[in-house]
Amino acid sequence: MQFASDNAGPVHPQIIASLTRANAGYAPSYGADAETTRAVAMIRELFEAPSAEVWFVPTGTAANALALATLAHPFDTVFCADVAHIHEDECNAPEFYTGGAKLTLVPTEHGRIAPDTLGRVIAGEETRGVHGPQRGPVSITQVTERGTTYDLDKLRAISEVTHDFGLKLHMDGARFANALDHLGCSPAEMSWKAGVDILSFGATKNGAMGAEAVVVFDPEVARTLELRRKRAGQLLSKHRYLAAQMTGYLEDGLWCDLAARANGAAARLAKGLAALDAVTFVHPTEANMVFAAWPARVHEALFAKGAGYHLWGDTLDGAAPDAPLAARLVCDWSMDEAGVDAFLETLRAALAQ
C-alpha cells in the first residue's frame, strides 16, 4: 500500500543487471566509454533524431536547471506552470544555474497551461525595456505535476505560441514514459515533432537508480550544455554507471513496459475509488498519479494500517472527522494489483465503520 512517490520504489532488476554487466574491468572516464556511446545512440534512435545531443545527469533537478540555463540569459524570465516542479521543488536551482533568471508563473487548470493563457502571460513580460525581465524559454511538464498530460494538439499549440514569440520550449519529462504510454504516440511526436527544443528525459522515477538524460534537439544550444554540466559538478567521472542504467532502461522496451505497469496500477486504483460515493477526484487520472479526496477519519485509518501516501494541500491537524481531505497517490512500476486492491479494501472497510 505504498503510494508516496515513484521515487520510493525499487530499481528494476534489468537495470541492476545492466550495471553489473558494465562493472567489469577498466573503462574510459567522463563519458568517453563504450556504454555511454551506446546509450546516446539508443536515445537518438528512439527519438528519430540522429543529430540530437544527449547529456546524462543523476537528478531531474540538474537536468531541468542545466537545460534552462542553456536557454535563458540571467536577465530573462522562464515561463512555467504555477505548480511546476522547477518552481516549487528545486530550491531555486533554475534561478541559480541560469545566473539569476526569474520564473514567471502561468496559471494552470489541472496542472496544464492553456496556450492562450501562455500567450497573454508572455505578452505581459518584456514591456519595460531595460528595466524589466526579458522573455526567456517556456517550460512545461509532461506528465504534469497534477498527473495530467498535454495531448499532441495541446503540445503543438503551446510550442506554436512559444516559437511565435521567438522563444525556445523546454519539457520536463521526469515522467515522459508515463505520458507516452497514455497518449500512445512516438517519442519523436511527443518531443521535437511537437516543437520541443530541449527535453529532460527521466528514468529515475520509472525504475532507474538515478539517471536522466538532457536531450537537445536544437543544435544551436548543445555545446554550452556540456560545459555547464561540468561547471555545475554534474559530469560523473565513472560515467559508465549512469549510461548503463539508461541502456538497461531502454533495452527491449523495458521503459515502456514499466510505465504501462505504473499507469495500469493507477487506472485500477482510480476505478476502485470512482465506485465509492465518499470519494471525489481532484484531478483526472491520466498517468500514474491519482489525486482524490475522502474523509479525514478514513485517512487516519489508512495511515494506521500502514498505507503510505501524502495528503495534498490539506492536513489532518484539526480536521473534522468527516472533512474531505485531498491526497496524492503515486503508482511506481512495481505496484501490483494486490497492493492496489489491499489499499481499496482497507479504504472501503474504514468508510463502512
Ligand SMILES: Cc1ncc(COP(=O)(O)O)c(C=O)c1O
Ligand atoms: C515533475 C518533476 N520534475 C523533476 C523531478 C526530478 O527531481 P529530482 O531532482 O528529485 O530527481 C521530479 C521529482 O519529483 C518531478 O516530479
